[in-house]
Amino acid sequence: MTGRQVEKSRDPVDITTEDTVVAYLTAHPEFFERHPDLVAELRVPHASGHAVSLIEHQVGVLRGQLRTERRRLAQLIARAQDFEAVSSRLHSLSLQLIAAPDLEQMKTVLRETLCRQFDAEAVTLKLFPLNSDAAAADPTVAAFVRFLGREHSLCGPLDVEHNGILFGEQNAAIGSAALIPVRTDDRSGVLAIGSRDRERFGTDMGTDLLDRLGEIVSRKLQVLPPTDG
Numbered sequence: 001m002t003g004r005q006v007e008k009s010r011d012p013v014d015i016t017t018e019d020t021v022v023a024y025l026t027a028h029p030e031f032f033e034r035h036p037d038l039v040a041e042l043r044v045p046h047a048s049g050h051a052v053s054l055i056e057h058q059v060g061v062l063r064g065q066l067r068t069e070r071r072r073l074a075q076l077i078a079r080a081q082d083f084e085a086v087s088s089r090l091h092s093l094s095l096q097l098i099a100a101p102d103l104e105q106m107k108t109v110l111r112e113t114l115c116r117q118f119d120a121e122a123v124t125l126k127l128f129p130l131n132s133d134a135a136a137a138d139p140t141v142a143a144f145v146r147f148l149g150r151e152h153s154l155c156g157p158l159d160v161e162h163n164g165i166l167f168g169e170q171n172a173a174i175g176s177a178a179l180i181p182v183r184t185d186d187r188s189g190v191l192a193i194g195s196r197d198r199e200r201f202g203t204d205m206g207t208d209l210l211d212r213l214g215e216i217v218s219r220k221l222q223v224l225p226p227t228d229g
Helices: 003-010 012-029 038-043 054-099 103-117 137-147 160-173 209-224
Strands: 122-128 154-156 174-184 190-194
Touching: 012 038, 054 103, 054 209, 103 209, 122 137, 122 160, 137 174, 137 190, 160 174, 160 190, 174 209, 190 209
Parallel strands: none
Antiparallel strands: 122 190, 154 174, 174 190
16 A cells, blocks of 8 residues: 555545645646636745745735735725715705705705715704894804805814704704805805714714715705795
């Protein structure tokens, strides 16, 4: 009995598996061309004792870089998917706003849709007729005068005064909010989206989609008859 036969009798399952793998790779030399990712994961031992060859070190470095790039790619894909999902919901909201016949229906659409599809607990649209003397003396307007001049939305926790003005009785439950500037020819205001989660609207949150929502709401307001907001 040969040495290979003795080895096979001791561990017939492993040897059979090895023989199968060897036979398959021999018959299909293009296997690693079809599976290049597998090559990067292979570890081929070198007869160098405890020393590590330069090639082996380089392969290890490249393998680590590959894992890092894969993680980055996965994160980019996840962000892109999230962005696409939010964009789709924003498009749906835009269509509903176009169909709203008046300001009250518009507010209802914003409140119901943003709470249901954008993980919000409170939504408020406040408009201020800034051209009137009464509005200029209104402390509510004064509290937002700086914000109304902003070009971009603002996210983060609110102080007690602003929280109370925007969300009324719900203000104690609001941990963070997104404030979206709204502008028309004769009115300016804020679309406020509040969440119980203090991390939901962080100060470092991107505002591109929120700014786009503000533009949509502003354009819709321009075609509605003026009323007190």
